[in-house]
Amino acid sequence: MVKSVATLAPIAAVAAVLAATQPVISASRQYPVKPVIIVVPAPRGGGTDIFARELAKIVEEDLKQAVIIDNRPRGGGIDGVSKAVSASPDGYTLAFVWNSPLTAKPLATQVPYSLESYQAVMSIGFSSYVLCAQPGFPAETAQEFLNEIKAKPNGYSVGNDGVGGTMHLASERIFQKIGAKVNAIPYVGSTDTARNFLAGQVDIYGGSLSTILPHVRDKKAKCLLLTSAADNAALPQAGGLDSVGLGSVETVLWWGLIAPAGTPRPIMDRLEATFTKAASTERFKALMAKQGATPRISDGRQTDALIRSEAEALKTVADGVGLRRH
Structure with a gap:
């Protein structure tokens, strides 16, 4: 029996969607096939840089790829976050960042990103x-x-x-x-x-x-x-x-890993699992203790919620001191 054009149209549409998503699914399954860059929007030698470099060393063993630290300290963290969140959402450019460029700096400075520009992978703890x-x-x-x-x-x-x-x-x-x-x-x-x-x-x-x-x-x-x-x-x-x-x-300093918005869920899941495992090692916990930090691992969903709640709380403080964006 010959199917009508009306019947074939939905089938064709589904086929087109499947064809379009297949490369993404395939790439996600193979991830990573090249080095991963972690942008650190802070100078070398500080706490954020120390934690990022140690995590990079540990996760290289799991990812079977080089993990490269790219320090971008200008702009109080803004430049580094901007570079990372504007990258292709393929899991190969991330940012390991402390909370200020995400929740505080945008209250005083016009930044080229918003809460919708990125998604949290996980966070490691606080000090x-x-x-x-x-x-x-x-x-x-x-x-x-x-x-x-x-x-x-x-x-x-x-x-x-x-x-x-x-x-x-x-x-x-x-x-x-x-x-x-x-x-x-x-x-x-x-x-x-x-x-x-x-x-x-x-x-x-x-x-x-x-x-x-x-x-x-x-x-x-x-x-x-x-x-x-x-x-x-x-x-x-x-x-x-x-x-x-x-x-x-109370206001504390905390650290986490973010990826550009739109990074495929399978890649986000792989990154969350890999970095959570690395942050849970005794080796990394010892480093945090040495730096006066407290381990408190949170998943991506929890970290996203933290970012949003903290941004709102600090906005109240900024309004109280008359802070204005420039």
């Missing part, structure tokens, strides 16, 4: 930011630190990771809560902040634990207040926000 004073600062505890800066409006300067960065907004949440006024001085990431702090250009370092820890051991910095609710064993003198009744304004 508190910390506020550290010069060795001679007149305080020895978190409460004494807060009392001192509140008593002297605009009497102290705090270096941070850039205007609208997560550290900037994390510290502002605390200062707003207690009614303190402190001069915020922006730098290009925690390494630059630490360098200027050690040179005496600012009174207080605001940034990641991993960058300042070596200088704490050398007694060149006195770390007194964490931006996490809880304390951190890596810095026993520093108090968490719970210790001063400010746990509700």
Whole structure:
């Protein structure tokens, strides 16, 4: 029996869709067939770079391909994220990034990407930011630190990771809560902040634990207040926000892996499984502990939800300090 044109049309349409998706399915099954590039929007030697390089070494064994780290530190992380999310969504260009370029920077700067430009693969854990004073600062505890800066409006300067960065907004949440006024001085990431702090250009370092820890051991910095609710064993003198009744304004530094939007689901699943396995190794957990970080592995769905909720919370803080995009 001869089928009508009307009957054949749906069959032809289905066949066309299957033909179009077959190359994608095939490529997903074979992935990866060439080196994978991980863009790190931070300088070499910092915590983000250290974690990315160790993960890359571990996953190479599983992926059976080279994993290349491409440092793109300009723009406070914006340049690196832009490069990664604008790449072809084929799983060969990813970004290992801390939260600031995703949730904080877009509040102060016009960025060429949005929450819809990328999708999270997974995240590895977090670390508190910390506020550290010069060795001679007149305080020895978190409460004494807060009392001192509140008593002297605009009497102290705090270096941070850039205007609208997560550290900037994390510290502002605390200062707003207690009614303190402190001069915020922006730098290009925690390494630059630490360098200027050690040179005496600012009174207080605001940034990641991993960058300042070596200088704490050398007694060149006195770390007194964490931006996490809880304390951190890596810095026993520093108090968490719970210790001063400010746990509700916790803001932490966390790290995760993202891919361009539209990356095929099979490839995303492979990447999530591979990097989750790598981050779960004792080798990687030991590295995180050494850097003062806490492992807390989240899958892609959980990390996407975290990005969106944090972006909303920080927007409230940014509005409170009159931060405007430029």
